[in-house]
Each structure stands twice: as structure tokens, then as C-alpha cells.
Amino acid sequence: MIAENPFAVFRSECEKSLRKALKKQFPKTEIASVALEKPPNPDFGQLASSLCFELSKQVGQKPLAIAEKLASAVSKPKSSLIERVASAGGGYINFHVDFDKFSTLTVESTRKLDTEYGFVKAEGPLKIIVEHTSANPLHPIHIGQARNPMLGDTIARLLKSRGHTVLRHYYIDDVGRQSSVVAYGYEK
Incomplete structure (x- = not known):
């Protein structure tokens, strides 16, 4: 198995x-979404759910009792990335990753996907215009103007790698007031 995002798996x-x-x-209970968040301490696992606090209002039981029931009821397949599930802290459910399986998945995915690894495609690709550089022709070029093309092109490449359609625009400041002044001065 390979994955673009092993932690999402x-x-x-x-x-x-x-x-x-x-x-x-x-x-008999209905829960719209199961929220998982990063616990404050890695000793508590890699993901935690506070679902039991919401559920306790519906069921009429203490959150810790619900957490213990749910943690013991979690069944995981043999190939699961979940090492163990524990109840803690008055009603939280903590999920601990199996680092051996997780690192194997990560290394295999990195090898197979090569340069595509780590670039999660956008769900809804957009058409994006990236405008950058705009060096002023009347002033000497300085380090800031040399930096801007690199930043603009980097942003455009990152957006393109996510699956967006990207158009790059480079505007030379030759249509503004300063160019008119130069042209007028040249004629005189």
C-alpha cells in the first residue's frame, strides 16, 4: 500500500x-462528525477525540465511562496503523500510531511516488494568475527586485504541483507615469 499522505490514512x-x-x-445515538485533534502531549497519542463529552449529554453517562466503553470496543484490522486506543483525562479517547507500520508506509510511499510524495492534489483545481517581478526600468535593479522573480515562480510551481492551472504574468513597468515622463523628456 502507498499513500500520498500517510497521516491522513x-x-x-x-x-x-x-x-x-x-x-x-x-x-441509537446520532453523531454528525467525529472530530480528531492533536493532543497537547505526545504521550497521549497522536490523535485524540473529545466525542465523549458531547455524547454524555445524549446518553446520560459520565464522559470517562463512555470513553472506556468506546476504547475497549474499537476493533482494528491486522494491517491497521493504530497500535492502541486508550481512554484518558476524564473522557478523551487517545489513538496511538504503530510507528513500525507507519514508517514502513511512509518509506514505501516515498520510494514509489518519488517527487510526487508530499504534494497533495487540490480537491477543486482553480485557474490562478501569479503576477510577479515588475522591475522599475528607471531605477537600478537591487536585491529585492532579484528576489521577487524567484518567489513568484516558486509560488506558481507549488500551485501547479497541487493541480491548479497557473498563468504567470511578468509586468515590466513601461506603461506608467514614469515612462511618460521619460518619453516627454527625451523629446525635449
Whole structure:
């Protein structure tokens, strides 16, 4: 298996496992979304859910009791990136990643995807115009004007690698007031 974003695979597994455990333990409850966030301390796992606090209002049980039931009900397939699930802190459910499997997935994905690894494609590609550089022809070029083409082109390349249609525009400041003054002065 390869993945453009191994952590997204882990997150997805955690969400699916938590939804299954929720259906198993509390079949009559309805939860619209299962929010997973990064815990404040890595010792608490890589992802945590505060779902039990919301669920306790519907079920009428303490959040910690709900967390213990859900953590014990989580079933994970053999190939899962989830190492273990634990209840903690008064009602949180903590998910710990299996670092051996996670690192294997990451290395395999990096090897197979090569330069495409790490570039997550945009869900809805856009048509984007990147305007940059605009060096003033009446003044000497300085380091800031040398930096701008590099920044503009880098931004354009990053957007293109995400799947957007990118048009690059380079405007030379030859149509403004200063060019008119130069042309007028040249004629005199």
C-alpha cells in the first residue's frame, strides 16, 4: 500500500474505528462528525477525540465511562496503523500510531511516488494568475527586485504541483507615469 499522505490514512482509520465502536456501543445515538485533534502531549497519542463529552449529554453517562466503553470496543484490522486506543483525562479517547507500520508506509510511499510524495492534489483545481517581478526600468535593479522573480515562480510551481492551472504574468513597468515622463523628456 502507498499513500500520498500517510497521516491522513491513520486519521481515516481512527475515524472509521471510532464510528464502528460508537455504533456497537450506542446504536441509537446520532453523531454528525467525529472530530480528531492533536493532543497537547505526545504521550497521549497522536490523535485524540473529545466525542465523549458531547455524547454524555445524549446518553446520560459520565464522559470517562463512555470513553472506556468506546476504547475497549474499537476493533482494528491486522494491517491497521493504530497500535492502541486508550481512554484518558476524564473522557478523551487517545489513538496511538504503530510507528513500525507507519514508517514502513511512509518509506514505501516515498520510494514509489518519488517527487510526487508530499504534494497533495487540490480537491477543486482553480485557474490562478501569479503576477510577479515588475522591475522599475528607471531605477537600478537591487536585491529585492532579484528576489521577487524567484518567489513568484516558486509560488506558481507549488500551485501547479497541487493541480491548479497557473498563468504567470511578468509586468515590466513601461506603461506608467514614469515612462511618460521619460518619453516627454527625451523629446525635449
